[in-house]
Amino acid sequence: MAEPLLVERAGPVLRLRMNRPKLHNAFDAGLIASLTRALEAAAGDQTVRVVVLEGEGASFSAGADLQWMRGMAAASEQENREDALALARLMRTLDELPRPTLARVHGPAFGGGVGLVACCDIAIGTPQARFGLTESRLGLLPAVISPYVIAAIGARQARRWFATAEAFDAQTALRLGLLHDVVEPEALDEAVAMQVSLLCRAGPLAAASAKELVRRAAHHAGDTASLDEANAALIARLRVSPEGQEGLGAFLDKREPRWAQD
Incomplete structure (x- = not known):
């Protein structure tokens, strides 16, 4: 079985690539735990200067894995609380990481994937990236990621997108403040490298x-x-x-x- 997270190091730059491409890098307990461990290790490594978060395959991250969600629907309320706290720990660790973080958003990000983007200090996407806080369609809400999404796009905008579960494109994400820049796919790596270079000069x-x-x-x-x-x-x-x-x-x-x- 392939590792759910690929960890690559090039000098002071640590790249974390979610590696569940067939499932659009959807979260399950394994991916959440792997991301959390990698980020906690980066927090304790003074030689890491920048962390880049990205996804393998067509998507950045589609949020929660449906099979995982099916299992949690059959679990107790206490088990669901513990599961949600594991995701909260991941988001808090990423948001408060004492290293600059950059999200390379080459494709769709939904649900918890939006949370990851919002937690990063810099987010660069392509026109192919689409976004959605789709939990309300399932009778749920993006509760765990809400502090970070609200900080990124503001309370007024969050009230709309949390309630409607409407998908939005990269230009809308740019206007809302979820993305800092939108570039064509062939320019994405160069744009990321430029930001990494600036961070390493600081x-x-x-x-x-x-x-x-x-x-x-x-x-x-x-x-x-x-x-x-x-x-x-x-x-x-x-x-x-x-x-x-x-x-x-x-x-x-x-x-x-x-x-x-x-």
């Missing part, structure tokens, strides 16, 4: 800390004094860190910082 600590900064600024509850204190502490810590000292020194000396020469 300071590793700075790039890894960017999502934490955005999350804190986006979710502060009106306490501007504590937000200012936290942001001032962050920039002070970065300025005096070895990375900050190297970056500022390289800029003043008009040379590339050491991390960009690796």
Whole structure:
């Protein structure tokens, strides 16, 4: 049996490719566990600078595997809760990963596949990519992935797409903010490589800390004094860190910082 996830390493770049092409990279317990383990390993590996998430075959990810869903429909409520918590752990791990993440969306993404895209820091798709939060057609809702999809497209848009289960195209995903760019298939790898190159030129600590900064600024509850204190502490810590000292020194000396020469 083929591995559900292919893990490839090229220098500082880790590529995670969902490998269930005949099932359009649909989730089951095995794929969820494999993705979670790979991401947790990346979080603990300081030599990983960027994680690229992609799918084998025609689709990025079709969401939940129908056979798996059939089994869960016959399971108890407690078993379903535990199953949902495993998916929640995957999404949380990807969203909070202390490494920049990039989704290479070459084809359709539905349900949980949309959640994966929303959790990544950068998402680039092709015109062949289609999207849908189709759970309501089954009498369900995209509950586990909802925090990340809402953060990506906004509450007003989420109310529509969660309720209608309507599919939408790549240009709509771009307009909603789910995708950052849409490029032709032959230009996808080049577009991904460009973003990877930019991320590798950034300071590793700075790039890894960017999502934490955005999350804190986006979710502060009106306490501007504590937000200012936290942001001032962050920039002070970065300025005096070895990375900050190297970056500022390289800029003043008009040379590339050491991390960009690796």
